[in-house]
Amino acid sequence: MGFLKRTNKKFDYQPRYYKGEGNPFKIEHKLDQFRTTAGKNKNLKGKFHDAIGDLKNSDKKTNRTLIIIISILVLIFLYIIDFDLSIFINN
Known part of the structure; x- marks a missing residue:
């Protein structure tokens, strides 16, 4: 009666593109390590504090x-809506 005694088959499943680092089933975004809002500060106040700190410490070249x-996009928007500068001239 060997057909009644069945054992479960065990598989050594490994994902196709798994390179052996960490848990392959952990869902984590690829760019989380570069985000200022991801990390140890889970609350909203901590996220805002980190974001404002990064804004204050940014490069002047980046700001320029x-x-x-932004100015180019505003000019393109004004061109699209046919903004007329003659409304500022008093005649």
Whole structure:
């Protein structure tokens, strides 16, 4: 009566692209290590404090680039809506 005694088969499953580092089933975003809002500060106040600290300590070159990009986008928006500067001239 060997057909009644069945043992479960054990498989040594390993994911296809697993390189052996950590748990392959742990769901974690690839960019979490670079985010300022991810990490030890789980509460909202801590996240805002870290984000404001990063903003204060940023490069001046980065700020200049950001201002240039925003100004170009504003000019493109004004061109699209046909903004007329003649409303500021008093005749």
